[in-house]
Amino acid sequence: MVKPIRNVVVLGANGAMGSGSGAVFAAAGIPTVFLARTREKAEAGRERAESMVKSNAISRFITTGTYEEDLERAVAAADLVFEAVAEDLETKRTFFSRVDRARKLDAIIATVSSGLSIAAMCAGQSESFQRHFLGIHFFNPPTVIVGCELIAHAGTDPAVTAYVRELLAGTLGREVIETADTPAFAGNRVGFKVLNEVAQLAEEHGVAFMDQLVGPHSGRAMPPLVTVDFVGWDVHKAIVDNLYANTKDEAHEAFKLPAYMQRGIDAGRLGNKTKAGFFKKDESKNVMVLDPTRDEYRLVAEVAAPLPAFVEQMKAAIHVGRYERAMDAFCTAEGKEADLLRRVVLGYISYGLGRVGEVVQHARDIDRIMGFGFNWAPPSVLADAIGTRRTITLLEQAKLAVPRVLVEAAEKNTHLFNEPEVDRGRFFFAA
Amino acid sequence: MVYILGGFQTDFARNWTKEGKHISAMIREAVDGCLAATGVAPQQIDVGHVGNFAAELYAMQGHLGAFLVDVDPAFSGLPTGRHEAACASGSIALLAASAEIEAGRYDCALVVGVEQMKTVSPAIGGDYLGTAAWYELEAKGVEFPFPKLFGKLGDEYDRRYGLKDEHLAHIAAVNYGNAKRNPRAQTRTWYMSEAHACETSKYNSVIGGRIKISDCSQVTDGAVAVILASEKFAHSYAKQRGTKVEELAKIEGWGHRTAPLRFDDKVAESANDPYVLPHTRRAILDAFKRAGIADCWALSGIETHDCFTTSEYMAIDHFGLTAPGQSWRAIEEKVIDFDGKLPINPSGGLIGAGHPVGATGVRQLLDASLQVTGRAGNYQVPDARRFATLNIGGSGTTSCVFIVGR
Numbered sequence: 001m002v003k004p005i006r007n008v009v010v011l012g013a014n015g016a017m018g019s020g021s022g023a024v025f026a027a028a029g030i031p032t033v034f035l036a037r038t039r040e041k042a043e044a045g046r047e048r049a050e051s052m053v054k055s056n057a058i059s060r061f062i063t064t065g066t067y068e069e070d071l072e073r074a075v076a077a078a079d080l081v082f083e084a085v086a087e088d089l090e091t092k093r094t095f096f097s098r099v100d101r102a103r104k105l106d107a108i109i110a111t112v113s114s115g116l117s118i119a120a121m122c123a124g125q126s127e128s129f130q131r132h133f134l135g136i137h138f139f140n141p142p143t144v145i146v147g148c149e150l151i152a153h154a155g156t157d158p159a160v161t162a163y164v165r166e167l168l169a170g171t172l173g174r175e176v177i178e179t180a181d182t183p184a185f186a187g188n189r190v191g192f193k194v195l196n197e198v199a200q201l202a203e204e205h206g207v208a209f210m211d212q213l214v215g216p217h218s219g220r221a222m223p224p225l226v227t228v229d230f231v232g233w234d235v236h237k238a239i240v241d242n243l244y245a246n247t248k249d250e251a252h253e254a255f256k257l258p259a260y261m262q263r264g265i266d267a268g269r270l271g272n273k274t275k276a277g278f279f280k281k282d283e284s285k286n287v288m289v290l291d292p293t294r295d296e297y298r299l300v301a302e303v304a305a306p307l308p309a310f311v312e313q314m315k316a317a318i319h320v321g322r323y324e325r326a327m328d329a330f331c332t333a334e335g336k337e338a339d340l341l342r343r344v345v346l347g348y349i350s351y352g353l354g355r356v357g358e359v360v361q362h363a364r365d366i367d368r369i370m371g372f373g374f375n376w377a378p379p380s381v382l383a384d385a386i387g388t389r390r391t392i393t394l395l396e397q398a399k400l401a402v403p404r405v406l407v408e409a410a411e412k413n414t415h416l417f418n419e420p421e422v423d424r425g426r427f428f429f430a431a
Numbered sequence: 432m433v434y435i436l437g438g439f440q441t442d443f444a445r446n447w448t449k450e451g452k453h454i455s456a457m458i459r460e461a462v463d464g465c466l467a468a469t470g471v472a473p474q475q476i477d478v479g480h481v482g483n484f485a486a487e488l489y490a491m492q493g494h495l496g497a498f499l500v501d502v503d504p505a506f507s508g509l510p511t512g513r514h515e516a517a518c519a520s521g522s523i524a525l526l527a528a529s530a531e532i533e534a535g536r537y538d539c540a541l542v543v544g545v546e547q548m549k550t551v552s553p554a555i556g557g558d559y560l561g562t563a564a565w566y567e568l569e570a571k572g573v574e575f576p577f578p579k580l581f582g583k584l585g586d587e588y589d590r591r592y593g594l595k596d597e598h599l600a601h602i603a604a605v606n607y608g609n610a611k612r613n614p615r616a617q618t619r620t621w622y623m624s625e626a627h628a629c630e631t632s633k634y635n636s637v638i639g640g641r642i643k644i645s646d647c648s649q650v651t652d653g654a655v656a657v658i659l660a661s662e663k664f665a666h667s668y669a670k671q672r673g674t675k676v677e678e679l680a681k682i683e684g685w686g687h688r689t690a691p692l693r694f695d696d697k698v699a700e701s702a703n704d705p706y707v708l709p710h711t712r713r714a715i716l717d718a719f720k721r722a723g724i725a726d727c728w729a730l731s732g733i734e735t736h737d738c739f740t741t742s743e744y745m746a747i748d749h750f751g752l753t754a755p756g757q758s759w760r761a762i763e764e765k766v767i768d769f770d771g772k773l774p775i776n777p778s779g780g781l782i783g784a785g786h787p788v789g790a791t792g793v794r795q796l797l798d799a800s801l802q803v804t805g806r807a808g809n810y811q812v813p814d815a816r817r818f819a820t821l822n823i824g825g826s827g828t829t830s831c832v833f834i835v836g837r
Contacts, residue, residue, distance in 0.1 A: 055635070321457070
């Protein structure tokens with residue numbers, strides 16, 4: 001039996017994910033203890049949680065404390081311990097050992113890890129700990145992005161998984177996607193394949209060019225390399241390195257971190273948090289863009305090239321809500337730019353839907369995590385707008401794997417994306 | 432009798448400006464969704480009506496009826512028009528379409544309500560909304576005029592009967608709470624609680640008078656389309672689908688009244704009336720009479736205009752849930768809650784679901800029709816058979832009421 005969650009402890013409550021996740025629990029009216037290294041840091045996390053939900057009222061459900069003084073006492077009273085400390089296996093294991101000694105035998109322990117192995121994280125802890133351990137992968141910021149991944153490992157008690165699924169979907173209002181305990185789970189596996197592929201292509205074709213080519217009109221709110229700057233190059237490296245080392249599939253080479261990115265990381269260029277990544281601003285706030293071949297920045301205005309005509313056609317069609325017409329321009333355009341964009345977008349459809357059966361059970365799981373976690377057009381939405389048969393033809397021409405779910409939809413002449421409560425139009429951007 | 436075959440609402444959480452979209456994209460998605468939801472073929476549509484408040488200001492675009500023709504080749508030559516009565520624009524479009532059907536001119540009408548509001552900053556948008564009041568006298572040079580006007584409505588209640596802000600806070604909390612059940616509500620993922628609505632803080636500051644952020648409806652982009660049909664059309668529609676015409680929603684009654692534009696004139700006019708907005712009360716009574724119902728207790732629920740918590744406070748006694756001035760009783764007794772005796776705004780209303788001005792009246796009618804046909808999903812009121820809508824333009828100026836039943 002799993003009993004109701006009446007008390008949550010957040011470890012690492014000062015960080016972006018810790019404070020944001022803590023805000024989600026407190027906003028649901030669940031008493032939540034924010035723990036950090038110092039009380040000041042825990043208090044800063046609480047204030048951040050308030051600002052994220054824009055209310056002081058959630059603080060009546062939040063108390064704060066430190067690892068040194070409060071962890072054992074707080075954990076002993078907790079029904080759910082939510083770990084959001086640094087993304088480092090040994091650091092997490094050290095905390096888990098302390099939690100294991102202090103926890104109630106029926107307390108659930110969850111990690112917000114964005115891709116470390118769930119089984120490896122809890123290995124060595126008590127059998128009870130392992131049975132009550134799973135991953136709850138919120139996306140940043142959790143108060144805004146409702147998509148989240150729920151990851152059980154082989155030893156997780158199915159009753160615990162079922163209970164947490166209900167907690168997330170019901171009480172916390174999440175879009176829950178269950179994934180296997182495979183590297184980087186579902187969203188980051190599919191998403192970072194695209195992001196890293198674009199980073200690789202930027203070495204030859206230029207950063208500004210690639211980001212513009214694979215921009216919002218191709219089904220994402222934020223251009224890919226702007227996204228990597230937002231995520232942080234160090235986080236990007238951790239995710240793709242993990243995937244390169246631990247997956248062996250058709251996308252293996254796409255997970256290889258470009259050498260210029262490693263040089264940037266070594267030089268301390270980590271994206272927005274260091275005010276320099278693919279993009280930065282000069283003293284006069286002009287936007288500058290990285291030249292990956294020289295590790296130098298140039299003014300975007302100097303390197304900007306006009307958008308290819310077919311991209312303008314796509315944007316004009318999306319602007320007035322004609323999404324099929326936009327994807328028709330995408331399919332029929334000629335030239336190397338069109339080939340490049342098709343390579344990335346068709347590769348995304350192929351790789352995303354290809355994970356069905358391995359990482360997730362259903363196409364809708366991939367679709368929902370890409371739609372509600374990344375704010376990207378779900379692969380099925382794109383395939384429907386292109387036409388499922390036509391998508392198969394294009395994948396075959398591009399020598400990309402044709403996912404089984406796509407073939408089944410084409411054979412049945414049905415749409416792949418069947419979510420009556422979701423406007424598919426929200427995933428097409430002309431901005 | 433005019434039937435409601437169904438319709439479609441866009442996700443009110445979307446920001447179409449951030450998506451890079453033109454207002455015609457909103458109309459297109461709403462109409463495409465409506466045709467898909469109802470199974471009505473574009474060739475079957477006889478006439479199109481668009482309700483919209485101020486696209487000329489927000490989107491530099493007039494003549495919205497003509498965009499319907501652009502949606503489908505079968506709409507070539509379709510007679511269309513656009514209707515405006517501030518926040519009641521959508522209901523005016525519905526009244527025009529239903530009058531044409533009742534007059535026998537047409538059998539099948541497409542009605543779209545649409546507003547794109549996130550094209551401008553809140554301050555500029557607030558100024559545009561001021562044109563729904565007497566702009567020169569009540570809004571020119573005033574920052575956020577409408578919260579101030581509806582703050583005055585609360586003040587007038589306070590003066591005549593007494594009014595506690597905690598009762599307004601409950602209205603806010605109920606609407607936000609209901610919105611969490613509605614997959615197309617703008618605020619469905621936002622945080623709100625009665626405690627938050629009661630407090631004044633940097634996160635819940637005063638906008639004007641007694642109106643705080645939590646008392647306000649939202650700035651919303653949204654479009655809604657419904658299909659209205661004559662009895663003849665509804666019969667063949669039901670037959671084709673293997674159902675009975677009795678299973679379809681229909682408009683059982685309507686009310687439509689206009690009060691003086693200026694808020695102070697309204698209050699002066701009603702000085703000796705038990706109702707603060709007697710024309711709104713008359714619109715409600717007209718609708719009850721036309722529907723052949725005695726009072727509000729013949730209803731399963733209400734979708735009312737809650738542009739501010741004070742407007743819903745007004746609707747409670749004007750619908751007759753309580754004696755005039757005693758709306759607080761229905762609030763304290765939780766009559767208006769989702770599981771109350773007469774739930775108000777199971778959708779979340781304008782506060783929770785959102786308020787794309789010209790679309791709101793159509794959204795209310797669509798929600799009422801979904802409720803009475805048992806298709807409102809997670810926000811379904813159990814066994815709902817009859818719903819009322821109240822859509823208000825300006826500071827209680829144009830009042831439109833529909834009674835929707837099955």
